[in-house]
Amino acid sequence: MQESLLLTLLILTNVALFLTAATWLFFLFRREKNVRVLVTIAEKKAEEIITAALEKAAKTVTDAEYLEKSLKEKLEKSVEIAATTITDEGKQSAEALAGAYSTASKNAAATLEDQAVAAFSKVAQDLSTESNEVRRQLDEIVASEHTKLVTELTEYKAERKQEFEQELRKKIQVIITELLPYQITIADQEKLLVAAIKKAHAEGLFN
Amino acid sequence: MTYSLSQALPTTTALTNFQQKLADAKKLTFRIDFDSEKILASSFSPAERKVLEQHCSQHKLSLESTHLPKTLDVVSDYITKIPELTITMAVEPNKSIIQTLSELLHVQLKKAVVLTFRIDTSIVAGAKLEFQGKVQSHTIANTIEKVFYEK
Numbered sequence: 001m002q003e004s005l006l007l008t009l010l011i012l013t014n015v016a017l018f019l020t021a022a023t024w025l026f027f028l029f030r031r032e033k034n035v036r037v038l039v040t041i042a043e044k045k046a047e048e049i050i051t052a053a054l055e056k057a058a059k060t061v062t063d064a065e066y067l068e069k070s071l072k073e074k075l076e077k078s079v080e081i082a083a084t085t086i087t088d089e090g091k092q093s094a095e096a097l098a099g100a101y102s103t104a105s106k107n108a109a110a111t112l113e114d115q116a117v118a119a120f121s122k123v124a125q126d127l128s129t130e131s132n133e134v135r136r137q138l139d140e141i142v143a144s145e146h147t148k149l150v151t152e153l154t155e156y157k158a159e160r161k162q163e164f165e166q167e168l169r170k171k172i173q174v175i176i177t178e179l180l181p182y183q184i185t186i187a188d189q190e191k192l193l194v195a196a197i198k199k200a201h202a203e204g205l206f207n
Numbered sequence: 208m209t210y211s212l213s214q215a216l217p218t219t220t221a222l223t224n225f226q227q228k229l230a231d232a233k234k235l236t237f238r239i240d241f242d243s244e245k246i247l248a249s250s251f252s253p254a255e256r257k258v259l260e261q262h263c264s265q266h267k268l269s270l271e272s273t274h275l276p277k278t279l280d281v282v283s284d285y286i287t288k289i290p291e292l293t294i295t296m297a298v299e300p301n302k303s304i305i306q307t308l309s310e311l312l313h314v315q316l317k318k319a320v321v322l323t324f325r326i327d328t329s330i331v332a333g334a335k336l337e338f339q340g341k342v343q344s345h346t347i348a349n350t351i352e353k354v355f356y357e358k
Contacts, residue, residue, distance in 0.1 A: 175351075193304060206315075
């Protein structure tokens with residue numbers, strides 16, 4: 001183990017010496033070369049940097065495009081969502097409004113219906129009252145006219161009856177005054193007077 | 208034959224005339240030296256005097272000079288109190304009718320009644336009678352009207 005270690009150490013020391021020498025030599029020989037390498041490397045590095053920069057730029061562009069696309073998609077999605085949301089909300093609002101309007105309309109319709117019913121009822125009641133009043137007035141007029149007609153008819157009948165009786169009385173009077181006296185003698189008068197006195201006495205005139 | 212005053216003078220006209228004569232006779236008694244016989248003779252017809260004397264006899268009234276004024280008043284007052292029967296008839300009553308009615312009333316009523324006659328030809332025959340505010344119509348005209356108008 002120790003030998004391995006010593007060997008290893010020795011190797012390492014030799015390697016190190018070699019490396020040192022090599023390095024020194026390398027540095028010596030390669031100083032120029034290194035410069036050129038460095039230049040190359042620098043150029044390469046620069047090229048890499050440029051490339052990387054270009055790539056990065058390209059990537060950036062790509063990223064930007066991606067980002068743009070992503071943003072665009074997000075935006076579109078957002079817009080879509082927003083639109084959907086807005087649409088939904090609008091729909092909901094519309095539905096709510098529709099519901100509200102519907103309720104309001106129903107309420108308004110119900111109110112209007114109630115008012116219409118009340119108004120109609122009032123009109124019907126007024127008409128009924130008016131109708132009753134008109135009927136009452138008509139009844140009064142009919143009764144009055146009936147009474148008037150009956151009165152007129154009664155008066156007419158009485159008038160006609162009176163006229164008839166007057167005519168009849170005149171005729172009877174003519175018979176009585178123009179005809180009968182010549183048919184009744186003084187003796188008849190005396191007999192009728194006696195009969196009248198007796199009848200009056202019998203009927204209590206002298207009591 | 209005796210007559211009551213209302214029988215002898217059955218009409219209002221006759222009794223009024225008689226009552227006027229009683230009043231005239233009464234005036235004659237105002238003289239101091241009046242003679243009852245002269246007054247009675249000058250104031251009344253024989254028939255009227257007879258009726259007066261009968262009435263005074265029936266009612267125990269004296270026609271002597273001392274009582275004559277009072278008797279005349281009593282008789283006049285009696286005439287005033289005789290109830291009146293108004294008879295409306297178609298013709299002017301003659302003496303026969305008046306006498307018949309007077310006797311009939313005397314028999315029927317047994318009291319004095321004086322008759323007042325009114326003429327209304329429209330009643331034809333029979334009479335309308337008014338006595339102490341009561342009226343009855345027993346006329347031919349009335350009977351005819353009843354026949355025609357009563358139902």
